[in-house]
Amino acid sequence: MTRRRAPVPRPAVALAVLGAALFVLPLVGLVARTPWTALASALGSPEAMAALRLSLVCSLSATAVSVVLGLPLAWVQARAAFPGRALVRALTMLPIVLPPVVGGVALLTAFGRRGLVGRWLDEALGVRLGFTTAGAVLAETFVAMPFFVLAVEAALRGVDTRLEDAARTLGAGRWRVFRLVTLPLAAPAVGAGALLCWARALGEFGATITFAGNMPGRTQTLPLAVYVALESRPEAGIALSLVLLVLAVAVLVGLRGRWLGAP
Amino acid sequence: MRLDARVHVAIGGLDLRVELVLGDDQVLAVLGPNGAGKTTLLRALAGLVPLDGGHVALDGVVLEDPRAGAFVPPERRHMGVVFQDGLLFPHLGALDNVAFGLHCRGVPRAAARERARAWLARVGLAGRESARPRTLSGGEAQRVALARALAIEPTVLLLDEPLAALDVSTRAAVRRELTEHLRGFRGVRLLVTHDPLEAAILADRVMILESGRVVQDGPPADVTARPRSRWVADLAGVNLLRGTAHGERIELGMGGTLVVAEPADGEVLAVVRPRAVTLHRVRPAGSPRNVWQGEVVSIDDEGSRLRVSVGGPIPIVAEVTRGAVAELSLAPGVLVWVAVKATDITSYPA
Numbered sequence: 197m198t199r200r201r202a203p204v205p206r207p208a209v210a211l212a213v214l215g216a217a218l219f220v221l222p223l224v225g226l227v228a229r230t231p232w233t234a235l236a237s238a239l240g241s242p243e244a245m246a247a248l249r250l251s252l253v254c255s256l257s258a259t260a261v262s263v264v265l266g267l268p269l270a271w272v273q274a275r276a277a278f279p280g281r282a283l284v285r286a287l288t289m290l291p292i293v294l295p296p297v298v299g300g301v302a303l304l305t306a307f308g309r310r311g312l313v314g315r316w317l318d319e320a321l322g323v324r325l326g327f328t329t330a331g332a333v334l335a336e337t338f339v340a341m342p343f344f345v346l347a348v349e350a351a352l353r354g355v356d357t358r359l360e361d362a363a364r365t366l367g368a369g370r371w372r373v374f375r376l377v378t379l380p381l382a383a384p385a386v387g388a389g390a391l392l393c394w395a396r397a398l399g400e401f402g403a404t405i406t407f408a409g410n411m412p413g414r415t416q417t418l419p420l421a422v423y424v425a426l427e428s429r430p431e432a433g434i435a436l437s438l439v440l441l442v443l444a445v446a447v448l449v450g451l452r453g454r455w456l457g458a459p
Numbered sequence: 460m461r462l463d464a465r466v467h468v469a470i471g472g473l474d475l476r477v478e479l480v481l482g483d484d485q486v487l488a489v490l491g492p493n494g495a496g497k498t499t500l501l502r503a504l505a506g507l508v509p510l511d512g513g514h515v516a517l518d519g520v521v522l523e524d525p526r527a528g529a530f531v532p533p534e535r536r537h538m539g540v541v542f543q544d545g546l547l548f549p550h551l552g553a554l555d556n557v558a559f560g561l562h563c564r565g566v567p568r569a570a571a572r573e574r575a576r577a578w579l580a581r582v583g584l585a586g587r588e589s590a591r592p593r594t595l596s597g598g599e600a601q602r603v604a605l606a607r608a609l610a611i612e613p614t615v616l617l618l619d620e621p622l623a624a625l626d627v628s629t630r631a632a633v634r635r636e637l638t639e640h641l642r643g644f645r646g647v648r649l650l651v652t653h654d655p656l657e658a659a660i661l662a663d664r665v666m667i668l669e670s671g672r673v674v675q676d677g678p679p680a681d682v683t684a685r686p687r688s689r690w691v692a693d694l695a696g697v698n699l700l701r702g703t704a705h706g707e708r709i710e711l712g713m714g715g716t717l718v719v720a721e722p723a724d725g726e727v728l729a730v731v732r733p734r735a736v737t738l739h740r741v742r743p744a745g746s747p748r749n750v751w752q753g754e755v756v757s758i759d760d761e762g763s764r765l766r767v768s769v770g771g772p773i774p775i776v777a778e779v780t781r782g783a784v785a786e787l788s789l790a791p792g793v794l795v796w797v798a799v800k801a802t803d804i805t806s807y808p809a
Contacts, residue, residue: 358542359548361502361546363559365507367537
């Protein structure tokens, strides 16, 4: 007589349960401690509304910039052969693993008032990025765009180049091939990448506070507002956190398991 | 209409060098084993693989000449290409696939769709306009691919293994339709295939390509009657021997001598049809001029007849009846006498 073996040994199952609990318990805590009765007033406060509005503006702007710049970047990385491509790819992906606060410091050294490019922007054009809403958008783009590029590049690589050849023999130039064949075939990944990118931009904290500061109405996005509110009015902080949680869950539903091009 | 090309392309291990002049009065099949460079040749003509040397010209207009820096991109060559396994755009329906080229050429949307609809009807797919490629059968997909290539009314039609992806039953039907469309097409027609039957049926000129070089070029019957390579000889099912002729005697490169009926001098190829090779247990007396002893290597079943490979001074394949095999008790390892009449050997300059 043989006992049917479980696919995974028991100690591993126990550890897996512990690991899952690590994710589940904080969510339960957040929901349990949410001041449901005072939720409307907590979220309806002018500061909360301002943070929410600013967060939407900044994260959507960052996503738009990521799409406009990230799509060509992914296209070049997927199709063009040039020396140093591996290096460019690595640098593009760096913000994913870089501590966001370091990203903020790096942005300051480049685009701050005394930064490499920032000084010139200030003197020549009178444009200041540090500690402005535009700076918050830049910080969020810096951190979030790699997710978009990564997803789209993988999808573009997956498009059969022979289909592009077929389109060319039918009279389509390179732009038209991209617009009518390559992009539609990669469209699901472009959508998923943009959603992922938006979610990352929405939650951005470290680079934003370092590079753009924490000014209500100008650079104080939702995560920053949560951090500030937790010290003075914890229930407001929890309420705002709940908003971010709901948005995050919505993104997951929207991705429907399509994570970085995985089926 | 005249396509004039000298193609030199070196990619990977392939060094392709082909000279080709093709009018609109014949269908050319480029035939050869896998890896010979057939598809690369087609892609080079279409502008999808850049030439390393040579030129491609259509009616005297140079489309590509790397030395002169001339390159007309594929989208402006006006060549219709039918690719292996169709390569339909998976995100577009059948009608939009066919209308794609017209749309790219600036035909207004409504007119493009109308013409595409007519083309779909001509390949027998009326009513399948909105079908997505993944819902089409292999034969339907290949018909859409043909309609898509023809819809742009190209001056050159290039087909890359158009029937290779189809199952046997569909292949015959699509081949029949393809024959008609090829016949009705006014322009240069070139077909790439590894299937000799397809070449013989669809084309009236065959170019044999092996390892990037043209081995033979001519009408299908001539090519198989006078094979110039082992691959073609196997295709035609004949024995091919190479040697030096001194009058009626051919000294074979592998050793041994053949006597032929028509005298010649110099390097020659000799073809012996397997049916002309007779096998005997004792040395045959009388007329055959070529007699030697060998050992049966293998016996292959070919339906009503059997192909017997005989090793020895001149390795050769004989085609004999089942009765003969039984009567002679032929089996691998058995020693036999091989006889070939001088008049059954065709020889021609190598």
